[in-house]
Amino acid sequence: MLGFLPTHLLERCTHHTGPEKSDSRFVLHWMRAALRFDENPTFDVARHIAFQKGLPLVVYQGIDERYPYASYRHHKFLMEGSRDLERNAKKIGVEYFLHVSRRGHRDPVLKMMAEGSAVIVTDLVDLDPWSDWTESIKELRPVIEVDAHCILPRQVFGKSLDRPFRFKNATKRLMKARMGLRWPICDLPIKKLPDGYTIPFDPVSAIEELEKDGGLGIFSECDIDPTVVPVNDLIGGTEFAESKWEKYMQEGLKKYHRTRNNAADREGVSGISPWLHHGMIAATKVVRDAISLGGKGPEKFLDEMLVFREHAYHHCHEIKDPKRWSALPEWARTSWRERLAPTSPREVSVIERGETGIPLWDGAQKGLLRHGVMHNNVRMTWGKAIPGWIIDPEEAMDVTQSLNDRYALDGRNPNSVAGVMWCFGLFDRPFDPPSPHMGRVRGRSTETHASRVDIDRFLKWVCAPTMGGVREFAIVGSGISGLFAAMILRDLGHEVKLYDKGKRLSGRLANRLTSDGSSFQIGSTHIDGIRPWMARFLGEFDLGGPKQEDMSSNRAPLIDILHHFAGELSINFNTRVRSLHQTEEGVTLNAIVNDEPIEFHHSNVLVAIPVEQAMDIIDVDLFSGRSEACWVAWGPSEVVPDNLPAGWSVRNLTNGMIEVRLCEKSSARHVDETKDRMASMVPREIGLPDDGWSSHLWRYSRPVSGPGRVIHHGNISFIGDGFGTPLGTIGGALDSAARAVADMHLRSSEKGRNGHYLSKQTSLNEW
Ligand SMILES: Cc1cc2nc3c(=O)[nH]c(=O)nc-3n(C[C@H](O)[C@H](O)[C@H](O)COP(=O)(O)OP(=O)(O)OC[C@H]3O[C@@H](n4cnc5c(N)ncnc54)[C@H](O)[C@@H]3O)c2cc1C
Known part of the structure; x- marks a missing residue:
C-alpha cells in the first residue's frame, strides 16, 4: 500500500490495516507528538498518501485532558506549539484544526474525524496512553504510525540492549547511514476540503486564545492540574525551539564537553529536550547541525542524542509497558x-x-x-x-x-x-x-x-521564584482556599501574608471538642468535589467519602488539614478586612484590628471568603451569589432521636453527645435568633432537655449560586467555594485557589507584562 513512498519515509512507517471506507473525504494527519511541519516524516507521509489518493489532507491536533499529569504547565506549552502550527499551516496551505477538550467540548472528536477519513497517519508513540489510543483508532480506519522522533527509525532497529555501549555498537552502521543527511523536501500539492464541508467540531484558534488572555479563559474550562503552574520563560513551539537551538549552536555547543556537567551553569547545556520531546524541533536537524559544527563539544552532544536518547526510544518500543x-x-x-x-x-x-x-x-x-x-x-x-x-x-x-x-x-x-x-x-x-x-x-x-x-x-x-521574581501577596481569609493558595505561592518562592477576622484557624472547617476532648466538625463533615490531582495535597485526609460519621474512628479531623496547609505561614488573626481598593501601586486594605482601624498596602490580594462577604468588601459590582444558612446545635443525649422534623439531620458524637443540623428552610426562618435561644429551642423541638446544649449559625454555610470561577479585578482575585466548581464544596474551594495562582502565571507572561491583555482582564465584560 505504501510502495510509492520514498525510502527515507517508508522505513519509518508501521502500517495497521483497518476498515476502509469508499466515500472517505480526506487523509487525516493526527498530529500528536511531533508538533511541527518542517522536517516532519509524519506530515510528509500523510502528504504523499493524500496526493496518491487525490484526497484533501487535514491535520488534526487534540489537546486532551486525559494525558498523564495534564496541567496548566503542559497545556500552555502545547498551546504555544499549536500557535506556531496554526501560523505555519497557513503558510504551507494545509488545513489544520485544533480541538481542546473542555467543559461542553468533550465529544470523541478523533473518532468523529476518523469517520470522514480514508486513512489516519500519526506519530509513533510507544508510551501509554498514546499507544492505547492507537489501538482503539485502528478499529476504525487503517492507521500508519510514523517515527518522527528518532534518527534511526524504531521500525528499522527497535531493540533494547542491556548497556548503552552495546546499543552504540549494534547501531553504528545503521546510524551512520542516516545521521547528518539533509532532509528531502516534500512539496507535493495539497488539496483542501471541498467548500461546504464542515468538520464535526468547533476548532480552537490557539493564536486567538493566547492573544486574548494568554490561555486563561480556555484553560479555566479544562479539567487539568492548576498547581503545576505555567512556565513563562520557556515558550512552546517551533519558533522558540529554533531560536534557542540556534543560539546554543553559536554560543554553547562547542564547549559542551566542558560545561555539560556543571549544574550551576544553566547555559552549559542546550536545554532543548522539552522541544525535542514534543517534536517541536526535528532530532534529525539537531544532529545534522551538531555534525556540521564538529569538534569535541558536538561529539559529546551527539553521544547523548545518538546513544542515550535513541536507546531510550528503541527500548520503549521493544518493551511492553516499559515503566514497570x-x-x-x-x-x-x-x-x-x-x-x-x-x-x-x-x-x-x-x-x-x-x-x-x-x-x-x-x-x-x-x-x-x-x-x-x-x-x-x-x-x-x-x-x-x-x-x-x-x-x-x-x-x-x-x-x-x-x-x-x-x-x-x-x-x-x-x-x-x-x-x-x-x-x-x-x-x-x-x-x-x-x-x-x-x-x-x-x-x-x-x-x-x-x-x-x-x-x-x-x-x-x-530556586528563583516563578513569574520572574518574588511577588508579595496578601490573602484575606485563612480558610482552606486561602491557605491552599498561600501554600502554593510560598512553594513557588513568593511572600504571603494572611489576614483573618477569626481568633484561630477554622473557617467552615471549624470544630468543637466533646467532654472527653475528642474533636468533631461543626462545619463541613465531608470532602466533596475532589479532583484526582488534589489527592497528593490531602494525603491522609483524602478519605474519599463520609468523614466522622463514626466518631470512634481515628480519622484525622478536617480542621487538621488547615494546620497541615498553614505550616510555617504567618497569619494575622483578629483582623477584619472591611474594604479593598485597587490603586495605581497595588491594593489598599481597610481593616479593623482589635477594634482599631488600620490600612495595609499590598501589591496583589487574594480574597478567600464566602461570596456575599466578598461582595461586601469591594466597591465595584463584579459578581453576585447567594449562600444557604445552616444552624447546628449539639449537646448531651442518651439516645439518637428518630423523630426529627423533615430535612433536619442528626449525628452521634459518642460520649453521649449528638449534633443536629437544621434544614435550609428552618435555618433561614431562625437566622436572626440568638445562639442561646437556638441551643434551647433545638433539643426541645426533638423532645430532649436543653441542659449542656450549644449552637452555631453558619450564615453563609454553602453557596447555592455564585460565579463558579475565579474572578480577577486588577490585582485582586476572588477565590473560595463560591468561585470554583463544584460550588459549595471543599474541592471547589481548592480548585479556585490553585487556578487563581495558575492564572497569575499566565497573566505575568511576557505579553501580560507588556500590558496587552492585562488591561483587558480588568474589564468585567471579558469574563
Ligand atoms: C454546615 C456545613 C456543611 C458543609 N458540608 C460540606 C460537605 O459535606 N462537603 C463539602 O465538600 N463541603 C461542605 N461544606 C463547605 C465547605 O466547608 C466549604 O466549601 C469550604 O470550607 C470553604 O472554604 P473557604 O476557604 O472558601 O471559606 P471559609 O472556610 O469560609 O474561610 C473563610 C475565612 O475567611 C475569614 N473571613 C471572612 N470574612 C473576612 C473578612 N472580612 N476579613 C478577614 N477574614 C475574613 C473567615 O474567618 C474564615 O476563616 C460545608 C460547610 C458548612 C458550613
Missing part, C-alpha cells in the same frame, strides 16, 4: 530486595516540595516544581537519592517517575523513563561490594555532587 518494575534487570531487582531499608524515611509530600533539608537535592526539586526543568547531571543524583527515603524501592521508582512526569516539561518521554529507571539499575551493571541502601545499584552521593558544584550559583537559578 519488572523492566529493570533481574540483578537490580534482587539487589533492591536484599538492601537495608532506609532508617529515616520521608513523607512523599516533603520530598515533592523539596524540603528534605539537603540543599542540592531540594534546589533540584524546587527547580523542577517552579520552572519545569532539571539539569541532566543533577537529575541522576536527584533520582538516586529518592530510594534512600522511601522504604519500598518500587514505590520509590514510581514516585521518582511521577515527580519527573508531573513537573518536567520533557517528562512523559522515553528518554526520561529510561533516565529515571537508570537510577534504579536499568542499562547499568552491578557494583560490588553492595552498599547498605543502594545494594549493588550504582550509588551517587548528593554530598559529593554538592561539593563539586558552585552551590550558591546553582541555587540561584533553580
